[in-house]
Amino acid sequence: MIKFNRRMFLRTAGLAALGSGWSKTAAAGTFFWKRLFSVSPRDTVLITPNDKFYIVSYDGFPEIDLAGWFLYIGGLVKKPARLTFADFYSRPSVELAATLICIDTLPGGDTISNAIWRGIPLKTLLEEVGPDPSAFDVVFHAADGYSDSIPFERAVGDNVLLAYMMNGEPLPRAHGYPLRAVVPGLYGIKNVKWITEIEVVDYDYKGYWQQRGWTDKGEIRIVSRIDNPGHYQEIQGREHTVRGLAFGGYYGISRVELSTDGGKTWNPTDLDPPLSPYAWVIWKYHWEIPAPGAYTLMVRAWDKRGQLQPTKLEQAYPAGASGYHTVVALVSS
Incomplete structure (x- = not known):
């Protein structure tokens, strides 16, 4: 309205x-x-500079103490994992140039930006925990209470990244510090920021915006x-x-x-x-x-x-x- x-x-x-x-x-x-x-x-x-990159959030920017932060990977997996930021930083990483755009962007709008992200492929972590054959969606849970999901088939692709750096700098707080999802081809609602948990489920998960009538595909x-x-x-x-x-x-x-x-x-x-x-x-x-x-x-x-x-x-x-x-x-x- x-x-x-x-x-x-x-x-x-x-x-x-x-x-x-x-x-x-x-x-x-x-x-x-x-x-x-x-x-x-x-x-x-x-490349969009970090201070010019568009910002849209569900409920402000959560304050996260890196010393106490960890990522839990669970749900329908054989070996649930708990990873600290040091665990992430010590692993081999990759870079990916990817454009993000808010689903609310009108023709000619400004809520679209491009950056070079560094992190770990989601596929790598999922392979380590051993997803159940019934896996359907992979859910990202955030520190601010937000959540959304992507299809399991997409999650195990080569281009979905769990990013902790943006344009050569640590991920800024406004953009998901310390860890966010970068999912090429999907609107910003699917690129969840401030991730604290990844959950593998066997059903079509409906996140915050899907419960309010927005698209589940997010293409x-x-x-x-x-x-x-x-x-x-x-x-x-x-x-x-x-x-x-x-x-x-x-x-x-x-x-x-x-x-x-x-x-x-x-x-x-x-x-x-x-x-x-x-x-x-x-x-x-x-x-x-x-x-x-x-x-x-x-x-x-x-x-x-x-x-x-x-x-x-x-x-x-x-x-x-x-x-x-x-x-x-x-x-x-």
Whole structure:
């Protein structure tokens, strides 16, 4: 539900008060809308710095004393295990570049980030404890009371990580210190932070958000975004490098196209190599602008299965938002 707050009231009141001014001249109207809805260009980078990485939490950030922390692995396993952080740190580790995105992210939203994670493959620990053949889900329990699960088949894949480092630094408190799950291809709700217990179960476990109607699968839908120009940004001259990012979840990105005429025609873009199959792609397009005016830019992407990003604009609930990100660029002479 949208809350009608003070800022929205002032904007709506401004529309009413300035409505007559909008009709006087197109220039005045353009200026008004630019001031009201303009969004600055964003930096498009391969790696999101830790202090810029998006943060969404269930109930604040728990304070964890590393000296007393341990991870318990149990449930339907032959040899339950209790591991301290020293046990984790002494084991061979791997690095994985992976993009995380909140399930509540709307087209063009900011709650998507990319990092290089270091930790231990979940598969390794599960093999050590000996899961029962009836295993169906692997449940992550967190220090703040949150929980969620992933299918057992996915948990024993090669790319699910129990991470304790982020971009070469110890995992920050806001991002799950001392241990979090990194599950490529699944929305942030499945990448549980502040893990204290891993439980193997023989049924379809429903976590905190599933009990409230959100998706259990958590599969990321294809997303693409325009970072530059910003919405209602003024562009000087007849050439501009349009750039942004695209992310295909587990399946990567094969193609990104940009429209500069509101979706009537589409143009291929240039893609930079991603850091891994599970990381976002940066795309660029050299735009030769035919004439001054207001242009509607739209972006769309395909994953490596050949699937096109959903065109229909849908809300985030219950399985993630969809639709093409659109910005208006104002080109002056």
